[in-house]
Amino acid sequence: MLTYVPPAEREVSVVPSQKPWLLVLLCVLWLLPGLVGHDPWKPAELETAAVVKRFVQDGYWVLPRFADVAYLEFAPLYYWSAAVLAWPLSRLGMDIHDAGRLATGLWMALAMWGIGLAGRELYGRRQGRVAVVVLIGSVGLVIWGHQLAPQVLLVAAFSWHAFALAHSTRRPVLAGLALGLAWLVLLLGASWAEFLLALASALLLPIFKPWRRAVFLAAFVTALVVSLPIAAVWALWLHQFSTAAFDAWWRFDALGPFGGFAHLRWFHRFGFLIATVPWFTWPALPLAIWGIWANRRQWREPGIALPALMAGLTLVWLACAGEVRDYSLLPLLVPLALLATASIDALQRGAAAALNWFGMMTFGIGALVLWLAWFALHTGMPPQLLQRIEALNPDHVPSVAVPGLIFAAILSVVWWGVLARKRPLGRLAVTNWACGVTLFWGVLIGLWQPWLDETKSYREVATGLAAAWGERSGCLDVSSTPQAMVVSLDYFTELKLRRYDGRPCRWQLHQGLALPDESVLWQGARRGDDARERFYLLAK
Structure with a gap:
């Protein structure tokens, strides 16, 4: 039964004694491989590494950017956390991308802690560890849980969001603070779309009796007081720093997968979720479905109502979004892992x-x-x-x-x-x-990281171009160059790049094969790339 009772009155479930340090060891072994020792990889790490480098070197932390353009797909919280680690460690000889990637390990550790507490609160002692194990076993989290990328914030924020909502009927002030901080992570680290998704799940919870109480309202108000004013500080700071950047963010990026407030995007291409959800959420999804079915008579109880509501709203949110990628499913993993915990001991x-x-x-x-x-x-x-x-x-x-x-x-x-x-x-x-x-994952990184680094990193191409550039002066036009190469040049070299600036540059970088009558000053490619992935430098 999932009938809710306070933790002090709960009976200890009949589960053989398990050593908590073994769970900690498993989490550490899951976290460590891939955090250090390799260059930024496509597709997500290059932009993040370049932004963090700008923060560390330039000192202007309000506007994420690389080369001569702003990068506002995500709000800057993750870049701040990575820069806080990279600033001292880079001065001790550690690469910025390795030092910054440690922030991913910290955010993932927070996510494991949060979902473990949520599982314990909803299902009782020794159940939180099941939620953690199901979460880290999800196939889609393996890559994003080790990337130098802000997407990891989604898992951490929604884990603590679930814990705070589960805890809100007993200790409203503490739950309100936790809820407000989780929402603040979404506002300062993701977009308003993820925050509105979390807000909607909190607003709909009073449908169920356990949350139809004044203490939940107190927690909800506390969360709003904590999150919204602090999030507004960054928006005002950005507006003061660059009105153009703020307008671009507000119009096109503030709502994440839904675009911006001036240009909303709805309904991505059909079939993406059908093709992606099953493998990305495996095995949490089938276990969650079983958890709902096995406890269908207790659907009003917190252990089913809360994660099922979060999962259902997230699926509707994903279906309506105008642009989704695989990492857009990360918020779905949290409620699915909790639902899987609901009846793992009763699995057939x-x-x-x-x-x-x-x-x-x-x-x-x-x-x-x-x-x-x-x-x-x-x-x-x-x-x-x-x-x-x-x-x-x-x-x-x-x-x-x-x-x-x-x-x-x-x-x-x-x-x-x-x-x-x-x-x-x-x-x-x-x-x-x-x-x-x-x-x-550990064997892949342990044995094959040098090989993967050569096929996924643009370091050799960027430094080769910088060496061929020599003492030339002026700017390099990269307006027709793919973003991955532009970001790599910005991170690995000190070349003066022009992408969207209208001022002309004598030197131009192109991708593909040069025409016979063009005078090529340099050309190069990553190891294993074909002719279409080659780059060449021209003087115009």
Whole structure:
């Protein structure tokens, strides 16, 4: 039963004793791989690294920007947090992108903490850890939980949003402060669209009896008092700093996937959600559906009502948005993980065994393939596999990253030990799945990070162009260059770039193949890229 009672009166569920430090260890092993040791990668890290570099070097923190343009797709909170870490660490010799990426680890740790507290509040002791395990086991979170990118704020904010709403009927002031801070993260780190989604879920909660109380109203008002005035400070600061930038943000970017207040965008292309939601939210989605069905008679109770309302509103919000990408689904993971927690111990034996077996086979075979491919790359055996790998990056020179090799080996051994632990079958399935995700990601980064760095980083191209530029003066016209290359030049070099500035530049950078009559001063590309991904420098 999910009948709500205060935590002090709840009975301890019959679950075998589990050591909390093992959950902490799993979270650390999930978090660490990929946070440091590689260049900014496409598609999201390049812009963030360039913005953070501008903050660290220029000292103007109100307007996110790179090259000669503003970058207002997200509000600046994540860039501020990354710059706060990067400013001192870069002076100690750490790369700005590595230092800034540590902010992602901190925000993800906050997200795990928040959803763990929300699960404990809604379902009782020892249930919060299930919510954490389901969250980090979600396939779509693996990349975005390790990227130098502001999207991670969405997971942290909605995790604490869920906790605050669950807590609001008992301690309104504390819940109101937590709720206000979660909303402030959305206003200062994402857009008004995500804030309005969170606000709508809070406004509709009084439909259910547990929130139809004066204490919830007190928490709601406290949250508004905390979030809105502080968020307005940045908007006023931006307006004072650059009226043009503020107008552009307000008109085109303030509502995120819905555009801006002057140019609303509705209803993206059909089929995106159908194709993306199942794999991005796996296995949280099927477990959440089972949680709703198994507790359908308690649908008015907090453990079902709150996350189901959040999930339903998020799906409607996504369906109506004018522009969505895979990271737009990140707010959906939080309520799905909570719904999955609702009945994980009552999961049917056949379904739990199937999920457990599927996870062990998928990630076990995946990790084995990564090890075999790495062995082939460094020993030449088998030659057929080596040829396939070299075709993807023919210029790669194999080198062994000893710390990564040791980490991958230890993780592989630990994974086998985890599989042998005994626990209820439902918890066994989700824990083994999360451990499998951690294994695959850890082995991928530990063994293949140098290889991935060569195929995803523009460092060599940017520094090669800077070396060919030499002592030339003037600006470089990059108006016809893809944004990824523009951002890389801004981050890795000190070239004076012109993109939207109307002033002419003698030097121009283009992508593709040069015409026969053009005088090419330099050309280059990332390793493994074809002719269409090549860049060349012209003098006009």
